[in-house]
Amino acid sequence: MVMQRLLPWSTGRTIFGSAEAALWGLKSIKRSCLNFCTAICKAVTYMELKNLLKSKKIMLIDVREPWEIHEYGKIPGSVNIPLDDVGEALQMNPKDFKEKYKEIKPSKSDSLVFSCLAGVRSKKAVVTAISLGFNSAQHYAGGWKEWATYELSEKKQGN
Numbered sequence: 001m002v003m004q005r006l007l008p009w010s011t012g013r014t015i016f017g018s019a020e021a022a023l024w025g026l027k028s029i030k031r032s033c034l035n036f037c038t039a040i041c042k043a044v045t046y047m048e049l050k051n052l053l054k055s056k057k058i059m060l061i062d063v064r065e066p067w068e069i070h071e072y073g074k075i076p077g078s079v080n081i082p083l084d085d086v087g088e089a090l091q092m093n094p095k096d097f098k099e100k101y102k103e104i105k106p107s108k109s110d111s112l113v114f115s116c117l118a119g120v121r122s123k124k125a126v127v128t129a130i131s132l133g134f135n136s137a138q139h140y141a142g143g144w145k146e147w148a149t150y151e152l153s154e155k156k157q158g159n
C-alpha cells in the first residue's frame, strides 16, 4: 500500500531526475565543445594574414556562400569553399579537388587559414579540418568585415 502511494511519486521523480541529468549532460557537452573550439582554434590577425598571403605559404579558404562573395568581395588569393562543403572538399581526391576548385588540394601538413564574414563559420571550418587531420588549420577571426575595413583605411592613407 505504502509502495503504491510512493510509486507514482518515485516514478515522477525518476523521470524528472533523468531529464535533469540529461539536460546537465547536454549543457556539459556544449561547454566542452566551446572549450574545445577555443582551445584548438588558432586565429591569425590581419597583419599575420597579409604576411602569410605574401609568403604564399598558406591556402586561404573563404567559407562564405558564393553569393556573399559576389555581393561583397573577397580577400585576394582566397578560394571559396562554403562551410557545408568543407568536410567533403578536404576528403576529395586531388584530381576532383583541382577540377572543382581550380587549386591544388592542400595536404594535411599544409597551412590552411579559413575566413568568413566575422569569424563564426571559419571557426567551425577549423574544427572540421582538424577532425580530418589538417592539424595546422587556423582561422582569420576578423573575417571579410575586418579585412575590408582595414583595406579601405589603408587605401585612404595611400598605402
Ligand SMILES: O=S(=O)([O-])[S-]
Pocket: 116, 117, 118, 119, 120, 121, 122, 143
Ligand atoms: O561569417 S560569420 O559566420 O561570422 S557571420
